[in-house]
Amino acid sequence: MMEEKKMSKRVDRRTILGGLAAGAAVSGFPAPWVKGLRAQEADEIIIANASPLTGVFAFAGIEGSEGGQHFVQWLNERGGIANRKVRLITEDTGYQVTQAVAVFNRIVSQYKVALFLGDSTGFQKTINEELNRRGILLAGASFSSEINDPQKYPLQYMPGPDYSQQVAMLLKHIVATKNGARIAFVHSDTEFGRDPIAKSETLAKSLGLEQVEKIITPPGSFDVSPEVLKLRRAKPDFTIFHGYVMAPIPEFMRQMREARIETQFMGTFYSSDLGILQKMGEVADGYLGVNAYNYVGQDGVTGEAMDYIKKINAGRYRTNSYLQPWTNMALGTEAMRRCLEAGRELTGPNIKAALNTIKDYDTGGVIGTPVSVPGNSTNVGRIYRANLKAGRMEPVSDWIKADA
Amino acid sequence: MIIGSAKESYAADEAIFTTNVQQIWLSLFAALCIAFPLFASDYWLLLACLIAINIVAAVGLMVLTGFTGQVSLGHAAFMGVGAYATAWLAKHGGMPFWLTIPFGGFAAAAIGVVFGIPSLRVKGLYLALTTIAASFILHFVFFNWTNVTGGARGMTVEPAIFFGTQLVTSGSLYWIAVPLAAFATWCATNLFRTRIGRAFIAIRDRDISAEVLGIELFRYKLMSFALASFYAGVAGGVWVYLFRVVTPESFRLIDSIFLLAAIIVGGLGSIRGAIFGAAFMTLVPELLKLGVATLEPHWPSVVQILSPVRTIIFGTLIVGFLMFEPLGLNEIWRRVRRRFALWPFRT
Numbered sequence: 001m002m003e004e005k006k007m008s009k010r011v012d013r014r015t016i017l018g019g020l021a022a023g024a025a026v027s028g029f030p031a032p033w034v035k036g037l038r039a040q041e042a043d044e045i046i047i048a049n050a051s052p053l054t055g056v057f058a059f060a061g062i063e064g065s066e067g068g069q070h071f072v073q074w075l076n077e078r079g080g081i082a083n084r085k086v087r088l089i090t091e092d093t094g095y096q097v098t099q100a101v102a103v104f105n106r107i108v109s110q111y112k113v114a115l116f117l118g119d120s121t122g123f124q125k126t127i128n129e130e131l132n133r134r135g136i137l138l139a140g141a142s143f144s145s146e147i148n149d150p151q152k153y154p155l156q157y158m159p160g161p162d163y164s165q166q167v168a169m170l171l172k173h174i175v176a177t178k179n180g181a182r183i184a185f186v187h188s189d190t191e192f193g194r195d196p197i198a199k200s201e202t203l204a205k206s207l208g209l210e211q212v213e214k215i216i217t218p219p220g221s222f223d224v225s226p227e228v229l230k231l232r233r234a235k236p237d238f239t240i241f242h243g244y245v246m247a248p249i250p251e252f253m254r255q256m257r258e259a260r261i262e263t264q265f266m267g268t269f270y271s272s273d274l275g276i277l278q279k280m281g282e283v284a285d286g287y288l289g290v291n292a293y294n295y296v297g298q299d300g301v302t303g304e305a306m307d308y309i310k311k312i313n314a315g316r317y318r319t320n321s322y323l324q325p326w327t328n329m330a331l332g333t334e335a336m337r338r339c340l341e342a343g344r345e346l347t348g349p350n351i352k353a354a355l356n357t358i359k360d361y362d363t364g365g366v367i368g369t370p371v372s373v374p375g376n377s378t379n380v381g382r383i384y385r386a387n388l389k390a391g392r393m394e395p396v397s398d399w400i401k402a403d404a
Numbered sequence: 405m406i407i408g409s410a411k412e413s414y415a416a417d418e419a420i421f422t423t424n425v426q427q428i429w430l431s432l433f434a435a436l437c438i439a440f441p442l443f444a445s446d447y448w449l450l451l452a453c454l455i456a457i458n459i460v461a462a463v464g465l466m467v468l469t470g471f472t473g474q475v476s477l478g479h480a481a482f483m484g485v486g487a488y489a490t491a492w493l494a495k496h497g498g499m500p501f502w503l504t505i506p507f508g509g510f511a512a513a514a515i516g517v518v519f520g521i522p523s524l525r526v527k528g529l530y531l532a533l534t535t536i537a538a539s540f541i542l543h544f545v546f547f548n549w550t551n552v553t554g555g556a557r558g559m560t561v562e563p564a565i566f567f568g569t570q571l572v573t574s575g576s577l578y579w580i581a582v583p584l585a586a587f588a589t590w591c592a593t594n595l596f597r598t599r600i601g602r603a604f605i606a607i608r609d610r611d612i613s614a615e616v617l618g619i620e621l622f623r624y625k626l627m628s629f630a631l632a633s634f635y636a637g638v639a640g641g642v643w644v645y646l647f648r649v650v651t652p653e654s655f656r657l658i659d660s661i662f663l664l665a666a667i668i669v670g671g672l673g674s675i676r677g678a679i680f681g682a683a684f685m686t687l688v689p690e691l692l693k694l695g696v697a698t699l700e701p702h703w704p705s706v707v708q709i710l711s712p713v714r715t716i717i718f719g720t721l722i723v724g725f726l727m728f729e730p731l732g733l734n735e736i737w738r739r740v741r742r743r744f745a746l747w748p749f750r751t
Binding site for chain 1: 445447454547555572649652689708714
């Protein structure tokens with residue numbers, strides 16, 4: 001009898017499975033089942049952020065979502081936009097286009113979204129027609145050259161120069177340093193990696209630079225010995241990396257240094273973060289990178305926004321990914337303010353039109369020069385040198401305005 | 405109470421429905437599917453379309469892996485072939501969606517047959533490896549055959565047009581994706597009432613014995629690959645009309661693993677398992693996400709903090725199913741049905 005009682009109380013596998021299934025179902029119970037917007041405060045302005053909080057780009061997504069939250073906090077402490085509070089809704093995309101599209105659909109079917117922050121080139125291209133149809137403005141983490149086109153992507157913008165413009169800045173810096181220099185491109189075999197290459201090759205030629213090698217590798221690859229051998233033969237004065245965040249850049253640099261190849265390593269936005277370069281180790285010392293912003297904690301950089309960022313993070317290092325949504329939202333909310341002051345509704349086309357009126361805007365120390373948004377990007381960047389011994393990035397150029 | 409299901413003829417034994425109750429439930433489900441767009445939001449309609457697409461792909465994979473025993477890790481790549489072929493035909497051939505989608509399926513079937521040839525020599529893990537190779541080779545082709553695929557930038561597609569109406573929303577594409585999934589499922593279910601389907605099962609159970617019984621392995625294995633790839637290609641075709649852009653990153657190895665996981669979780673060797681698996685793998689991550697999102701108004705950083713936990717829960721659910729119910733969701737369904745069939749005499 002006792003045994004029977006014991007048995008009946010035991011949690012068996014069916015109970016576990018039932019519990020798991022019920023838990024999964026209940027977690028979605030308050031879901032936005034039906035058509036129509038969810039209740040939101042009448043004057044509340046909604047910004048949605050579809051960010052990769054899991055997956056390969058989680059490091060950037062988590063930084064970015066924190067940057068976005070801090071921006072909203074900062075803005076609301078200052079009265080929001082024309083005394084209307086801003087609310088940020090963040091969702092995870094796992095860096096997958098299908099998930100990002102689902103997040104977009106879920107949020108815009110629940111709320112009246114004034115600005116949507118996207119996470120990738122793939123998502124931004126996929127959702128473009130839907131943005132145009134619904135009249136929603138999107139600011140992305142992508143610096144894709146293709147998206148920097150107001151004709152094809154009228155309701156999108158990016159918080160910095162596109163990849164082709166970033167490489168163009170590096171090429172012009174090379175010309176200023178050494179006329180007729182020998183250059184090599186090393187890029188990943190991805191859409192991101194290939195983005196600026198064709199345009200940059202043409203530009204390099206027109207600037208009188210000699211392209212001696214072009215290496216294409218999978219992203220994140222480690223065995224680069226055959227490629228280094230090619231570079232050893234080619235002897236480039238400058239080696240430009242693009243389409244990577246980390247690997248295989250450190251391996252290239254280590255092997256090339258060991259082979260005593262005298263070349264200056266350079267790279268674009270995503271491989272120019274101080275934290276990333278520090279992880280690459282001492283081989284990254286002297287690396288030149290393009291950034292669209294000041295570095296958090298950079299000497300002499302001050303301003304209302306940057307001081308707040310330093311204060312709220314209390315000495316914690318913040319990456320470039322933290323400043324991306326901050327800049328996107330700073331520009332977007334400024335455009336919304338202009339819209340509201342002009343008595344216009346907060347629709348995508350209205351906000352974008354107001355965004356394009358932004359001229360010489362002070363970002364409060366986030367970008368070290370006044371910025372304008374004539375098309376789909378801020379178009380300014382700066383080249384920095386990694387001084388890893390001192391633990392900082394030092395500017396080697398002034399702020400450069402990219403050619404359209 | 406149903407106490408048994410006596411079958412007095414081969415026709416009765418082959419019947420899809422054994423009781424009227426099954427037909428009533430299916431009719432109710434069909435009615436729910438028809439009514440769904442009337443009250444569901446865009447988000448749920450998008451999920452319904454994704455589930456329908458994944459069902460078509462998973463049913464295809466079930467035919468190949470669950471019924472013929474040929475493991476494939478290249479199924480998403482075949483979806484990619486279908487998606488690219490559909491996009492190309494729509495863009496350059498000016499064909500309507502009701503032609504581009506089946507042609508996308510045929511293109512995928514043709515490629516699937518080529519990559520199915522190694523199945524005549526290898527099986528199991530070795531075959532899985534060759535299909536992984538298919539995935540990489542096709543990814544390379546998508547990337548580098550720029551004239552056709554658009555290279556890294558991919559291809560964009562104009563919306564499907566149905567009687568002069570552009571199908572731009574998930575709600576409108578729902579009427580393509582869901583009936584197509586129903587039709588694909590119906591075809592696959594009927595397939596296993598034919599000689600071809602039974603030949604597939606015989607090959608899965610013991611290929612040598614099947615050959616001894618007169619089943620031509622070469623023909624039937626390739627036929628299974630062609631059918632599975634056709635399903636994948638059709639799924640890819642609908643997918644491209646839903647997202648209206650396809651790039652080499654759209655169909656990756658991880659998506660093939662997703663589909664394989666779907667049919668395992670659903671229950672290998674059953675069409676219903678493919679349906680359950682596709683629905684489970686598509687819905688559960690979203691439901692978990694919704695659960696986390698409901699806490700956001702009270703805890704603003706909850707999404708950042710709990711997102712990794714959410715993926716762990718999803719992973720644990722899959723492992724849980726594999727450990728505690730290796731026969732998958734389909735077996736749970738059957739058990740539930742049995743319980744109700746015998747109610748109230750069995751507790």
